[in-house]
Amino acid sequence: MAKDLLLEIGLEEIPAHIVTPSRLQLEQKVVKFLEENNLAYETVQSFSTPRRLAVRVTQLPEQQEDTQEEVKGPARKIAQDDQGNWSKAAEGFVRGQGLTTDAITFKELNGVEYVYVTKHNHGQKTINVLSGLKDVITSLTFPVTMHWANYDFEYIRPIHWLVALLGDEIIPFSVLDVETSNQSRGHRFLGDDVTITHSKEYEAKMKEQYVIVDPTERKAMIVAQAEQLAEKNRWTLDLDEKLLEEVTNLVEYPTAFVGGFDEKYLSVPDEVLVTSMKEHQRYFEVRNDQGMLLPHFISVRNGNDVHLENVIKGNEKVLIARLEDAEFFYSEDKKLTIEECVDKLKHVTFHEKIGTIYEKMQRVGLIGQVIGKEVGLSENELTELKRASEIYKFDLVTNMVGEFPELQGIMGEKYALLQGETPAVAQAIKEHYMPTSSEGDLPVSDIGAVLAIADKLDSVFSFFTVGMIPSGSNDPYALRRQTYGVIRIIENKNWKFPLDQLQREIDAAINADDKKYGIQLNSGQAEVIDFVKARLRQLLLTKDVRHDVIDAVISAEQKDLTKLFSSAAIIKNHLLDKEFKPSIEALTRVINLAKKGQEQSAEVDVTLFENDAEKELNKAVNAVEDGFKDKTMAENYQALVDLRPLIERYFDETMVMVEDERVKTNRLNELNRIAKMALSLASLDLLIVK
Structure with missing residues (x-):
């Protein structure tokens, strides 16, 4: 009679960004374990919350099927002497298979006769096989780990309980001092311990204890509740998928609610307000039908709606403290001049082996002009590019970017416009960071694209010059990502880009005045070209280009x-x-x-x-x-x-x-x-x- 398997690992709260990858990893490893142990099944479903990873497998047999396998042994000339007597090699081989020499047959392979035996394996009871799930649990890998108590064992977080059921039977094993049982735990504050008598009742029993174990259901609840609140207030809501995924993995029982803040903070740029809400507080911003930011937000509580008004007040208080800081920083930054900020960059180190950020800007200005002429920028565009390269890092020493590093470039554009820089220069300042991820948005303007390429190539040339070349998985300065960004920008713009020629020209110009530029470039042309081509390979693979074509x-x-x-x-x-x-x-x-x-x-x-x-x-x-x-x-x-x-x-x-x-x-x-x-x-x- 077929039975269902339920495995749940109970933990202290896991970081939100690790929950989904860990759930999928557990599912994949359980499936692999079942296949390696010849256990057929019908369906597999995985579950996760911040405090648990779980898998349910349906229709497992009561025991493994009996199997037989043909095992190859030594060559006949080694297994038998001229009189047909078995050698120690032959006897040792069959003994290792749990058989006798009577089981030996001979088969020819590539003109040579070998010893073969047919080994019959009697299927074990499934519940006994499943005790090996202990190794599945301990084999999970995580980007960060910790150990606790006096154990040398490391894991993402301490394990507090284990549920392992086949049908209604407990699968006996333990990890450290935690033994398997049918006892799970409900919501940390709202639920109690719960007995799971059968895997089929898992979701229902956990829901009674304020835990929605299915992340898809949890996400759907958040979306429905948030959209209902937005519709009720006639707001426009664009749920950021990355934030939605994170919030889903922060809660076990979601309840969405609305909070607000004083309209006076709307004088601060939208990007600052959204960053304060989204990145720091995990709130969803709301807008009117014209797309204007409103002084409200939607957030999600890990619990029910009891005393929700206290939760709202607490969340508003925390946000307002951040907005007060943002308003103050914005006000103070507007008193600074771009020239003052650029001057400060003369004393800000880019890297101790390379020099200051100011020197980097000088190099990028030169590189930008070389590239700009090559790709056909107009004289006016080259002038705008020159100005942008002279100031493009100035916002790094502003109060706002000091508090919100993720706003670098964004605040540079805002402040540049406030101080009378042209829209083209301001846009280039913002775009030079793009793309910020392997598949992130690319610069739109040609000036911004050239500045982005110049900034990234300067980093590659400089780090290669001082011997800090990425190896293996070690790439602390994200040179692979930056180079991949260069490749994507060039492809997007369809610009002529003879890299080897440009590199020689850049090296010669910078090396002619190393006092101004802070470094003598000697990046090793072949090494850089190979490094760039490796990123080109990476891009072509995403386009389903055959390996031999690449x-x-x-x-x-x-x-x-x-x-x-x-x-x-x-x-x-x-x-x-x-x-x-x-x-x-x-x-x-x-x-x-x-x-x-x-x-x-x-x-x-x-x-x-x-x-x-x-x-x-x-x-x-x-x-x-x-x-x-x-x-x-x-x-x-x-x-x-x-x-x-x-x-x-x-x-x-x-x-x-x-x-x-x-x-x-x-x-x-x-x-x-x-x-x-x-x-x-x-x-x-x-x-x-x-």
């Missing part, structure tokens, strides 16, 4: 990053074309042969041609080569594909590696012209064609 593109003899994006997209889109396989095979043959003449001159002497195939190929290559630099990557790809019939005829009628050195060299030079164009698209010889 390898071919990244290995291309192409200096412009944007053209590499194009190459990947073009090849991906043509993989299923009828002419793709023969075209790549023809071009790969050209590339491989051309390698034998790479040291030769690229000049082709038409007087050495011996057949029409050579002449026709030369004429076609001349035509392709003439417009290659000015055409799109898609046009160049098609031009190379169109060469296929001529290449095939050429190889049918022409022997390249002839004895006459002049003719051989001439033919290799011709092929090298094609190879160079092909390799600027991708290392086509790395593509897997079937």
